[in-house]
Amino acid sequence: MSKEYIIPIFIPHAGCKKICVFCNEYSATGFKLKPNINTLNDTFNKYKNYFPKNVNPYIAFYGSTFTGMNIDLMKFYLDWAQEKINSGLSSGIRFSTSPEEISEEKIQILKYYSINFIELGIQSFYNDVLIASNRPHDIIDVWNAITLLEKYNIDYGIHLMTGLPNSSYNKDINSALISTFINAKTVRIHPTVILKNSHLESMYKNFKFIPESLEEAINKVAKMTIIIESVNKKVIRLGICLYGKEKENVVAGPYHDSFGDLVRTKISEYLIINFPNLIVPINFKSNFIGFKRKNIKLLEKSNITFHNKNYFILNNNKIDYISLLNKLLNREFI
Numbered sequence: 001m002s003k004e005y006i007i008p009i010f011i012p013h014a015g016c017k018k019i020c021v022f023c024n025e026y027s028a029t030g031f032k033l034k035p036n037i038n039t040l041n042d043t044f045n046k047y048k049n050y051f052p053k054n055v056n057p058y059i060a061f062y063g064s065t066f067t068g069m070n071i072d073l074m075k076f077y078l079d080w081a082q083e084k085i086n087s088g089l090s091s092g093i094r095f096s097t098s099p100e101e102i103s104e105e106k107i108q109i110l111k112y113y114s115i116n117f118i119e120l121g122i123q124s125f126y127n128d129v130l131i132a133s134n135r136p137h138d139i140i141d142v143w144n145a146i147t148l149l150e151k152y153n154i155d156y157g158i159h160l161m162t163g164l165p166n167s168s169y170n171k172d173i174n175s176a177l178i179s180t181f182i183n184a185k186t187v188r189i190h191p192t193v194i195l196k197n198s199h200l201e202s203m204y205k206n207f208k209f210i211p212e213s214l215e216e217a218i219n220k221v222a223k224m225t226i227i228i229e230s231v232n233k234k235v236i237r238l239g240i241c242l243y244g245k246e247k248e249n250v251v252a253g254p255y256h257d258s259f260g261d262l263v264r265t266k267i268s269e270y271l272i273i274n275f276p277n278l279i280v281p282i283n284f285k286s287n288f289i290g291f292k293r294k295n296i297k298l299l300e301k302s303n304i305t306f307h308n309k310n311y312f313i314l315n316n317n318k319i320d321y322i323s324l325l326n327k328l329l330n331r332e333f334i
Contacts (some may be wrong), residue, residue, distance in 0.1 A: 005057035007047040007090070009035060013100065015068030018136045020123075021165060021199040022192050024249075026311070036318035040080055048089070053199035056091040058116070059084060065121075065136075067106045078113045085114045091179040092116035098136040098160070099145035106153055119188070120145055123161045125175045132165035134199070150183055157186035157236065161200060162193050162220055163254070165203070169220060176224035180231045191217035193253035201251050214262075217254035222256050222266035230325040238263045258291055265290035269298060271324065274331055276302040279313035283322075 011034050014062040035043065043057070043283065051057055059081040081243045096119040097159065120142070125129055127138050149156045162172045178189055191212055195198045203209035212220070224237050239259025242250070247257075253311060256262060271278065272295060280288055284304050287294055311318045314327075 005047075005051050005055045006094070007044055007057045009040065009043060009059060009061050009077070010059055011064040011066070011069075013064065014145035015065035015070075015075070017068060017197070018134050018135070021132075021134050022161070022195070031189075038082065040077075040244065040300065044089075046085065056089065058092050058094050058254040059090050061093075061095040063097070065098045065101055067097045068101040068111075068136075071109070075109070078110075082113050094118070096143075097123060098135075098137050100141040102148055104130070104148065107148060107154070110154075111152070116155065117185075118149065118156045118187075120149075120156055120159045120184075122157050122175075123156065124164060124171065125178045126167070126171050128202055129164050129167045129171060139215040142316045146182055146184075155185050156183075157188065158182075158184045159188045160224070162191045162224070163191060165200075165209055172220055172225070173224060176227045179228060179231065184233065186234045186236045189221050189224055189235060190238065190240040190259070191221060191254045193240050193255045194251040196249040196251055204252055207250045209211065211253035215258060218259070218262050218266050221259075222263045222270070226267060226270070226325050226328060230322060230329055232322050261291040262295060265294050269295050270328060272298045272302050274302060274312055274328055275324070276304065277315070278302075278304050278324075280304060280306050282306050283309050283310075295298060 002017070012045055013023075014034055017024075047057065049119065061077060061081075066077075069077075078093065080088065080094045085092065092114045093118040094115075098121050102120075103119075122142055123133065123135060127141060130138060145158075160172075160175050160179065176187075176189075192200070194204050194209075200209055204211070223240060225238065228235055237260070240255065242255070247255075263288045268284070270291060286308075288299060288304065307313075311320055312324055312326065313319070319327075
């Protein structure tokens with residue numbers, strides 16, 4: 001798969017009818033104002049200059065409930081992005097939104113623009129978790145949004161979180177399982193991290209919320225990733241994305257700069273333990289060695305070797321990665 005280039009445009013909390021207990025986009029992104037036309041153009045040109053000259057990046061709107069914004073404001077951002085596309089400078093538009101803000105009326109507006117992907121902030125497939133997290137939607141909204149996006153053949157992905165209030169190990173694992181039955185192209189997963197000035201910070205300081213440990217989050221998210229990728233869905237992001245000074249806004253919880261690498265290391269650990277005679281493609285070698293060589297002792301005790309082919313070999317038979325994950329799931333290790 002060729003690399004995709006993204007120009008991120010942050011519109012903090014725009015269109016949000018509620019503020020979720022875990023959320024503070026100002027703390028997470030460092031952006032406090034909605035971008036005006038000058039900011040939009042400056043951001044576009046800055047990123048465009050970073051990329052190779054022959055690249056037409058996607059424009060992605062983050063940090064907001066995009067379709068929850070005032071229609072005129074939403075059209076302002078869409079018109080600006082569409083002009084870049086019409087000028088041959090961009091390939092398409094992406095945005096994130098909340099399920100209850102997907103409707104027939106809004107899709108009729110979106111169809112006039114080059115929308116190529118929408119991410120739904122589902123977080124959990126359990127209503128009690130959504131209520132406790134002060135999410136603006138319920139499960140009926142989720143299924144309505146999915147039905148509409150699939151009806152109009154709009155590619156979409158979903159965002160899941162672990163360790164939310166009222167959630168549990170089984171609920172988070174089941175949310176991953178449920179995601180395998182829908183047509184989402186991608187899944188993004190991150191554990192709940194407590195940010196400064198979020199309602200969750202107050203709950204934490206008043207002993208009303210206990211976050212997952214880093215180890216708990218890694219183990220759970222690794223298993224969720226195995227479940228999702230075993231049906232050939234792509235997990236595009238593992239862990240919350242914070243940059244620079246925004247990392248200082250983490251109060252508590254399982255934040256790690258290399259959370260994704262730690263999850264991939266854990267998945268490889270499961271494979272080493274369960275299939276100690278495996279022959280592994282060389283492009284998986286770094287994951288098998290693991291973050292900071294965490295799996296090296298396990299590897300040395302195993303009979304695992306590496307080769308320059310694009311397939312695994314198990315018991316003298318070729319096997320692809322997806323089939324290997326399914327064999328791992330059949331071991332009932334979840």
